[in-house]
Amino acid sequence: MSRLPAAASAATDAPSAPAPSLSGDRAGTGRYGDRVFRGLAGGSGILVVALVTLVGVFLLWQAVPALARDEASFLTSREWSVSGAHPRFGILELLWTTVTASVIAMAIALPVGVCVALFITQYAPRWLAKPAAGLVDLLAAVPSIIYGLWGVTAFRPAEQPLEDLLADKLGWFPLFSRTGISGGTIFFIGIVLAIMVLPIVTALSREVFAQTPRAHVEGALALGATHWEMIRTTVLPFGRPGVISAAMLALGRALGETIAVTFIVSTLAPGSQWSWSLFNGGETFASRIANNAAEFDSPQKTGAFISAGLVLFVLTFVVNAVARVVIERRKAFSE
Amino acid sequence: MTPLRVETPASKAPPSGTPSSGPRPGATARAPLASALAPRARGRVLRDHAARVVMWAAFALALAPLVWILWTVVSKGSHLLLESQWWTHSQRGITSRREGGGAVHAIQGTLIQGAATAAIAVPVAVLTAVYLVEYGRGKLARVVSFMVDILTGIPSIVAALFVYAIWVTTFGFQRVGFAVVLSLVLLMVPTVVRSTEEMLKLVPNELREASYALGVPKWKTIVKVVLPTAFSGIVTGVLLGLARVMGETAPLLILGPYTKSIATDLFAGYMPTLPTMINQDRNELAQSAAADRVWAAALTLILLVLLLNLAGRLVARFGSVKK
Numbered sequence: 001m002s003r004l005p006a007a008a009s010a011a012t013d014a015p016s017a018p019a020p021s022l023s024g025d026r027a028g029t030g031r032y033g034d035r036v037f038r039g040l041a042g043g044s045g046i047l048v049v050a051l052v053t054l055v056g057v058f059l060l061w062q063a064v065p066a067l068a069r070d071e072a073s074f075l076t077s078r079e080w081s082v083s084g085a086h087p088r089f090g091i092l093e094l095l096w097t098t099v100t101a102s103v104i105a106m107a108i109a110l111p112v113g114v115c116v117a118l119f120i121t122q123y124a125p126r127w128l129a130k131p132a133a134g135l136v137d138l139l140a141a142v143p144s145i146i147y148g149l150w151g152v153t154a155f156r157p158a159e160q161p162l163e164d165l166l167a168d169k170l171g172w173f174p175l176f177s178r179t180g181i182s183g184g185t186i187f188f189i190g191i192v193l194a195i196m197v198l199p200i201v202t203a204l205s206r207e208v209f210a211q212t213p214r215a216h217v218e219g220a221l222a223l224g225a226t227h228w229e230m231i232r233t234t235v236l237p238f239g240r241p242g243v244i245s246a247a248m249l250a251l252g253r254a255l256g257e258t259i260a261v262t263f264i265v266s267t268l269a270p271g272s273q274w275s276w277s278l279f280n281g282g283e284t285f286a287s288r289i290a291n292n293a294a295e296f297d298s299p300q301k302t303g304a305f306i307s308a309g310l311v312l313f314v315l316t317f318v319v320n321a322v323a324r325v326v327i328e329r330r331k332a333f334s335e
Numbered sequence: 336m337t338p339l340r341v342e343t344p345a346s347k348a349p350p351s352g353t354p355s356s357g358p359r360p361g362a363t364a365r366a367p368l369a370s371a372l373a374p375r376a377r378g379r380v381l382r383d384h385a386a387r388v389v390m391w392a393a394f395a396l397a398l399a400p401l402v403w404i405l406w407t408v409v410s411k412g413s414h415l416l417l418e419s420q421w422w423t424h425s426q427r428g429i430t431s432r433r434e435g436g437g438a439v440h441a442i443q444g445t446l447i448q449g450a451a452t453a454a455i456a457v458p459v460a461v462l463t464a465v466y467l468v469e470y471g472r473g474k475l476a477r478v479v480s481f482m483v484d485i486l487t488g489i490p491s492i493v494a495a496l497f498v499y500a501i502w503v504t505t506f507g508f509q510r511v512g513f514a515v516v517l518s519l520v521l522l523m524v525p526t527v528v529r530s531t532e533e534m535l536k537l538v539p540n541e542l543r544e545a546s547y548a549l550g551v552p553k554w555k556t557i558v559k560v561v562l563p564t565a566f567s568g569i570v571t572g573v574l575l576g577l578a579r580v581m582g583e584t585a586p587l588l589i590l591g592p593y594t595k596s597i598a599t600d601l602f603a604g605y606m607p608t609l610p611t612m613i614n615q616d617r618n619e620l621a622q623s624a625a626a627d628r629v630w631a632a633a634l635t636l637i638l639l640v641l642l643l644n645l646a647g648r649l650v651a652r653f654g655s656v657k658k
Contacts, residue, residue, distance in 0.1 A: 037554035041470055044462035045479040048528070051521065052482045055489065055497045062500045115393030123390045132394060134648075139401050141644050143582025145610050146404060146633050153620065154407045155400075195400045202397070226379050228386035249488065256490020258585035259610070263617060286492045286585065293589045302504060309496040313489070320488035324481060 059310040066303025082304035089304050091311055097186055097282035102254040104190025105197055110247050113201025121209040122231055140199035148263025151192045159188055163279055174276040183266030187278040192264060193257055197250035208242030209235050241326050248323030252316045258286035285312040412634030415627055426595035431616050431625040438632055440597040441612040448512055449581045451601060452519040457573055460527035468535040469557055487525040494521040495586035510590050512606035518586035523576045530572025534565040567650050574647035578640045584610035609636040
């Protein structure tokens with residue numbers, strides 16, 4: 001890293017960046033102020049780095065003792081009893097519910113979100129494009145607790161017939177087999193999560209779609225492509241990395257969503273039969289932790305929940321890091 | 336931000352030649368030729384129409400839940416909000432079966448925690464953004480930028496667990512409002528960093544150069560020229576970030592238990608907030624008094640968040656960086 005202050009970051013266009021020597025001031029106060037301000041700015045940056053590192057370190061530190069006492073296999077057990085002298089807990093069921101619900105959410109939110117982004121950038125009449133974008137963003141502004149409340153009271157009764165239909169027609173397939181759960185199923189959690197992450201997919205896709213080089217678009221149209229063919233051959237290929245990273249960010253959000261899921265989930269009784277069905281109940285990492293927030297009274301119990309949180313942290317970290325790498329690649333590619 | 340509009344003539348004369356752009360030449364190369372063939376052309380036109388219908392349908396599908404949610408909350412929650420008691424009383428001494436009481440304790444708690452969060456998060460976030468845009472070069476800047484991304488993606492429950500691990504387990508403090516504030520800071524910093532960064536990048540370099548040419552030191556240039564130019568954009572980012580953290584519930588579940596009376600001390604005692612007020616009675620929805628209160632609190636929260644969003648957008652509209 002350079003010792004000399006330089007005005008523009010890599011992001012602003014480099015050629016117009018002033019030479020570092022220009023920013024010096026012969027008056028002593030200038031130099032001193034520079035050093036202080038630079039220190040403050042750099043310090044804040046380092047603070048952010050330290051915070052993320054601390055999150056990982058602290059969670060690990062608190063989780064390890066509890067994990068050491070765990071008498072079941074942490075990764076492959078479905079049990080969850082964290083108190084007493086013989087704690088047995090594992091994350092298999094949490095992992096299954098979390099990942100499955102998130103995958104369902106992505107399967108719905110990705111196509112719909114991309115279509116909405118295409119609608120806003122390519123199809124909507126000029127007067128509608130901006131309000132439409134604002135409305136979809138509004139969906140992101142609704143607090144997640146409201147989604148939970150609405151999901152449980154209003155949406156769940158309306159969605160039940162769909163599940164019944166799927167179970168009737170496709171019940172022979174293990175994923176759709178009927179269960180006795182009448183509250184929130186994994187399938188239902190997936191749908192609610194889809195609604196919640198839709199604005200993320202849309203907002204980011206919209207941005208890359210709007211940046212499609214005009215020459216590509218006009219070239220396709222000049223060759224006689226229909227509007228849809230133009231989109232398929234220029235906008236979508238150009239936007240693909242952006243859409244992928246949007247999907248990863250949305251997936252990260254879906255994995256970690258807490259309160260809406262906590263409202264919706266139907267907790268399974270301990271020791272209940274394992275089922276592959278999407279219409280089964282089950283808790284996600286976040287909802288298990290939130291539901292048992294009152295139980296954090298001994299280091300062992302707390303440690304068990306923190307270890308579940310640690311797995312969630314690692315999951316979202318990986319997903320976000322992958323998204324970041326995809327974005328970086330695209331940047332290198334388009335410059 | 337503004338979507339690039341593409342003018343699309345309904346039909347164009349099919350020119351000859353192969354497409355110069357488009358990574359799937361096989362698909363496009365045949366298209367112009369095919370327009371000469373009538374059945375094939377009809378298929379293309381049909382597909383084009385179908386795509387248009389699908390896009391409109393997707394938009395309608397995306398709006399449906401928004402309308403539905405707002406309708407549900409407004410229709411079920413509005414009547415309590417019209418009573419003056421809602422804005423002047425707390426829930427002190429009122430059981431979930433009894434009607435009456437207000438939400439002033441929860442509104443106060445949410446506002447206090449929001450303000451405290453902003454007071455801590457904004458300086459850190461703005462300085463980090465200044466570092467990234469004005470100073471950041473090389474490895475450290477890349478690491479900081481990467482970590483901001485990771486912080487953006489941290490689930491709120493993990494942030495809450497982290498603060499719990501430090502505040503309660505390690506230091507043995509009580510669960511007080513300030514612990515909640517700390518976890519909310521973790522969630523607010525990255526959103527403000529990102530929005531501020533975008534705004535700082537929009538400040539024209541000519542302004543910086545003009546300032547340096549006059550012999551103004553770098554820090555003064557940033558404080559007196561760059562930041563004021565980007566001010567409204569930064570305010571917008573702060574308001575949107577604030578709207579987000581005020582609606583957060585997960586950290587409150589773990590760090591900020593609910594109480595029915597007014598509490599304004601961040602460092603002692605439990606502090607009620609709107610999300611925890613909703614959460615408190617969520618298992619009592621069969622009781623009409625409790626259900627009414629839950630929906631009214633939900634509507635209050637939505638109004639608060641939307642108000643902040645609206646304010647953010649207004650600031651953005653009336654004071655954007657001029658090029």
